Amino acid sequence: MDDAKPLSISRQSLQRMPIYLENLKKLRAAGKSHVSAAFLAGELGLHPVQVRKDLAAVSSVDGNPRIGFALAGLIEDMEDFLGCNNANEAVVVGVGNLGRALLSYKNFAGYGLSIIAGFDSDPAVAGTTVHGKEIFSASRITELCGRFGVHIGIITTPASSAQEVCDAMLLGGIKAIWNFAPLHLNIPDDIIITNENLAASFAALSGRLRQQRDAPKL
Amino acid sequence: MDDAKPLSISRQSLQRMPIYLENLKKLRAAGKSHVSAAFLAGELGLHPVQVRKDLAAVSSVDGNPRIGFALAGLIEDMEDFLGCNNANEAVVVGVGNLGRALLSYKNFAGYGLSIIAGFDSDPAVAGTTVHGKEIFSASRITELCGRFGVHIGIITTPASSAQEVCDAMLLGGIKAIWNFAPLHLNIPDDIIITNENLAASFAALSGRLRQQRDAPKL
DNA sequence: TAGATTGTTAATCGATTAACAATC
DNA sequence: TAGATTGTTAATCGATTAACAATC
Structure with a gap:
């Protein structure tokens, strides 16, 4: 009962997903292990809450107060979501x-x-x-x-x-x-x-x- | 006092303008002299009222009930609006x-x-x-x-x-x-x-x- | 006149943003 | 604990659509 995701996601959100993914990969390459929605928002010039909502829509695990989202899991979830492995x-x-x-x-x-x-x-x-x-x-x-x-x-x-x-x-x-x-x-x-x-x-x-x-x- | 246009136009409207223009030119080439918003909407798969609003935003003359907009004037206005002559x-x-x-x-x-x-x-x-x-x-x-x-x-x-x-x-x-x-x-x-x-x-x-x-x- | 088409005002819809309590 | 960050609920904002009176 904890994989209940919104059935559909807004077109705009979907459009942003690949951009998040790209940035997440860049952060991983830079050796980071976690990322907060606020940080990503700053990086991309978006609104923090918007980013948080977008991430929540694809992430299989909840973000972690204090440290944000685990990069590895988030990247995997987003790749799944976008069908990158398909x-x-x-x-x-x-x-x-x-x-x-x-x-x-x-x-x-x-x-x-x-x-x-x-x-x-x-x-x-x-x-x-x-x-x-x-x-x-x-x-x-x-x-x-x-x-x-x-x-x-x-x-x-x-x-x-x-x-x-x-x-x-x-x-x-x-x-x-x-x-x-x-x-x-x-x-x-x-x-x-x-x-x-x-x-x-x-x-x-x-x-x-x-x-x-x-x-x-x- | 009859050139009072909205000071700014929505991004989406602006995006549609070149598409209208293209279609208007095609209609002119086909020998038409007038066009109604409803017709254009059908042609482009848009909502009639949306088209009407968009056209009204750039047209210097009002549309004509019964026959629609005069193609020639509309094309000119839209070219001016988009800065095509610039x-x-x-x-x-x-x-x-x-x-x-x-x-x-x-x-x-x-x-x-x-x-x-x-x-x-x-x-x-x-x-x-x-x-x-x-x-x-x-x-x-x-x-x-x-x-x-x-x-x-x-x-x-x-x-x-x-x-x-x-x-x-x-x-x-x-x-x-x-x-x-x-x-x-x-x-x-x-x-x-x-x-x-x-x-x-x-x-x-x-x-x-x-x-x-x-x-x-x- | 009758009917198609207009412009305008109000309602709806969808996405973004704000506010805030919950959590590690 | 204190503070950063989360998720959620409500408010705002902007665009689209509906309703309708006005006009040729």
């Missing part, structure tokens, strides 16, 4: 600069994440390898997603072909999509999606800068 | 795959955004050009940011050098940072920052997938 695999469609960047990105491994293959419609690209991973023809998306048994698909194609790619992925059994193409994809309700519109992020940042500059004062 | 310039430090991807990204232009130069500490990279843009030695960040008069800096270096790069940028007059390095940067309060942790996003997506799968049912 070898979460994905494929990426669209092997342009961005697709290449993702295929070569080293930080994924630390979370048990890996992109196992790529697809591209350009016959000059299909058949090559990037960072040791094979690139297949885009016509084989459905077939190979099914065969590989992957459930996460990454879309880094131009907007014009993204919906088509997405449909092919879904047919192949993809359940979660990380979409970098700047458009709204039509998908069934039970498919999970994260949209990563780089131009929109950039524009929003520049908009905030303007807003601050134009503000009378603070 | 040629917002940025530099990127770290010309690896990701830096290259951003330097070559075509969608920025539509929002008046451009990355005008890159920096890299690798002497083999400094001195080259990417997508027609010069890459300079990382030792010249402070000097050239100042000389170019740019206010937005993009960090795509490894985490280990990101803080150093950030400091150099701030000295060079950078006011807003788009950070892709997976770490928490220490910056003064008046500097605007957007953190774009790719591994964290990926991990969070995979976490949501797990959570859905593990859920008893819905």
